[in-house]
Amino acid sequence: MRAPNARRGTTAGRGRPGRPPLRPLLPLLPVLLLVAGALLDYSTSPHFSAEAFYTAAPMTAAALLSLRATVLAGLGACLVDAALLHHFGFLGDSGGRSELAAVATVWALAVLVNRLMYLSDVRLASARRVALAVQRAVLPRLPPSIGCLRIAVRYRSAVGDAEIGGDLYGVQDSPYGVRCVIGDVRGKGLEAVKAVDVALGAFREGAEDAPALPGLAARLERALRREASGRSGPERVEGFVTGVLAEFPPACAELRLVNRGHPPPLLLSDGTVRTLEPSEPALPLALGDLGAVPDRTDTVPFPPGATLLLYTDGLTEARDRDGVFYDPETTLAGRRFAGPDALLEAVLADVTRHTGGRITDDMALLAITRDGNGNGNGNGEEGEDMDGPEA
Numbered sequence: 001m002r003a004p005n006a007r008r009g010t011t012a013g014r015g016r017p018g019r020p021p022l023r024p025l026l027p028l029l030p031v032l033l034l035v036a037g038a039l040l041d042y043s044t045s046p047h048f049s050a051e052a053f054y055t056a057a058p059m060t061a062a063a064l065l066s067l068r069a070t071v072l073a074g075l076g077a078c079l080v081d082a083a084l085l086h087h088f089g090f091l092g093d094s095g096g097r098s099e100l101a102a103v104a105t106v107w108a109l110a111v112l113v114n115r116l117m118y119l120s121d122v123r124l125a126s127a128r129r130v131a132l133a134v135q136r137a138v139l140p141r142l143p144p145s146i147g148c149l150r151i152a153v154r155y156r157s158a159v160g161d162a163e164i165g166g167d168l169y170g171v172q173d174s175p176y177g178v179r180c181v182i183g184d185v186r187g188k189g190l191e192a193v194k195a196v197d198v199a200l201g202a203f204r205e206g207a208e209d210a211p212a213l214p215g216l217a218a219r220l221e222r223a224l225r226r227e228a229s230g231r232s233g234p235e236r237v238e239g240f241v242t243g244v245l246a247e248f249p250p251a252c253a254e255l256r257l258v259n260r261g262h263p264p265p266l267l268l269s270d271g272t273v274r275t276l277e278p279s280e281p282a283l284p285l286a287l288g289d290l291g292a293v294p295d296r297t298d299t300v301p302f303p304p305g306a307t308l309l310l311y312t313d314g315l316t317e318a319r320d321r322d323g324v325f326y327d328p329e330t331t332l333a334g335r336r337f338a339g340p341d342a343l344l345e346a347v348l349a350d351v352t353r354h355t356g357g358r359i360t361d362d363m364a365l366l367a368i369t370r371d372g373n374g375n376g377n378g379n380g381e382e383g384e385d386m387d388g389p390e391a
Helices: 028-043 051-064 067-087 094-138 190-209 213-229 328-332 340-355
Strands: 149-156 167-174 177-185 241-248 254-260 266-269 272-275 298-301 307-311 363-370
Touching: 028 051, 028 067, 051 067, 051 094, 067 094, 094 190, 149 167, 149 340, 167 190, 167 363, 177 190, 177 213, 177 307, 177 363, 190 213, 190 241, 213 241, 213 254, 241 307, 241 363, 266 328, 272 328, 307 328, 307 340, 328 340, 340 363
Parallel strands: none
Antiparallel strands: 149 363, 167 177, 177 241, 241 254, 254 298, 266 272, 266 307, 307 363
16 A cells, blocks of 8 residues: 555546557567577578577476476477587587587476476465455445445455455444445555454444544544554554545435545546545544544535445556556546446446556445435345456
8 A cells, every 4th residue: 555645647548558468479489589599590600509599498488388388399499409400410419419408408497497487376376365265254245225325345456466455345334324434454464454354343333333423533543553552563653544434324415524544535426526535634544643633524415326436546556558547537527327336347347448457456446326216225236246356
């Protein structure tokens, strides 16, 4: 997680084309090395050797391709080198045999490297599956609707990261209305999961009996500071949680927010998108010792059909190949969605197109829509999707 409320100097263009992917060309790289080596060997002096090209081919295949491709690349390197040594009459002397033995040795090493990389990938995938299982056990399963509100949540995990992220979300019906939280714990791993568990437990308890959002934020602050006191090293003083607390009173006519150093939520209504910046900046949770400033509640109208989009910084820090950040406000402006699930699916599709499918930070999305007819029955949509990227 980066510093809270960091602003971006660039925005994403909708449908911006990326550079052509190089992955389809990777299987050709060992072949190109062999062809280049053979041409160079054949067209130069008999005493010049393209051994470097022949050894590079199986090593390249080992790092980028399958075991079969590595074996074939090594076999091809030995055959090409042997054919050219025979053509120049060097296959029978000690120099030629030494060169061919060197190529064969690198071939064997390439096969070993390929197997070691495969086993490493297997262990990483296994660790990732365990991490996601732990994360699913901690994060709640949300109802598709509460009263006049429809709810949807999505969680996407970073690609190639075996550590557990610290994104969190929760929704709780209470005597004071429906209350929501979204947050991001600094750091990763089991310490981050412990902080997520503590934050969600404090939220569920405080949502029931704290009369106002500042009181609920104070509950979270105390709980997270207690949790941080049990840590060691820099995490004891540097651990923090950015978060947004939202409250929808029973009539659903307005929306109340307390923002503690988190990316500001978006309010979508009739094709317009409004960023709900806090009226006064505040420190993240668990950093209350640095400045005891009372939390301020911001209140905005929440008309029928409006949607509140809460998210973690994995959304706004998603970049394309040119390093341009994804800008949800610009991308979603002028668009209308049938409900919160449709909105989140569209956002995920936009991010996938923008990044080329490469998500480098965990991303939690929470959308709450006020029913246009006010009957609170919802539309039967599923309220959760916890699937991460395929290995």
